[in-house]
Amino acid sequence: VLHRASIAEEIAWTRRHTGEGGSDDALLDALGLRELRLRHPRDLSSGERQRAAIAALLCGAPALALIDEPTRGMDGRARTQTAALLHALAAGGASVVVATHDSVLAAAVATRVVEVRDHTARDLGPPRSALSGTSPYATQLGSLRACGPVTVDEALAAVGAAMPAPP
Helix, strand or coil, X not given: CXXXXXXXXXXXXXXXXXXXXXXXXXXXXXXXCHHHCCCCHHHCCHHHHHHHHHHHHHCCCCCEEEEECCCCCCCHHHXXXXXXXXXXXXXXXXXXXXXXXXXXXXXXXXXXXXXXXXXXXXXXXXXXXXXXXXXXXXXXXXXXXXXXXXXXXXXXHHCCCCCCCCC
8 A cells, every 4th residue: 555645755765664775767667657756646547556556565675575466457568567577576586476367467477376266275386387278277368269278378479478488
């Protein structure tokens, strides 16, 4: 939840409390928020607020990030930018746990897929098998077309491979 009067103030608050330095402009550019940095979070769209919350998280350089539905309310470009940042965060050594219904995001950034249903967590394995139509626990990604299951590779190709390749 964002509590400061602007995105810039939210990031500054996080940096003060974590002792992290860095370039706010680079982060804001990566999330497409530079022009919005002085706006109050309540005046943003839901996708912009989501990206602002991610900026406030990432500027603190967390060792562990627990993120719920990071691409909710985002357009395709913002989803791609967010996926790239999450991928970079994990590549930098952070542990990133993402709760999402976004199968394309999971295919792009996950190393493991865990399904949570009826108060039970089931490890479905790497995204290439967990999200394909061949898994008995495959997500809706496996039933996107009438002529048969779609694989993670096909789904990523369909979105133009705009997101980073899975690890």
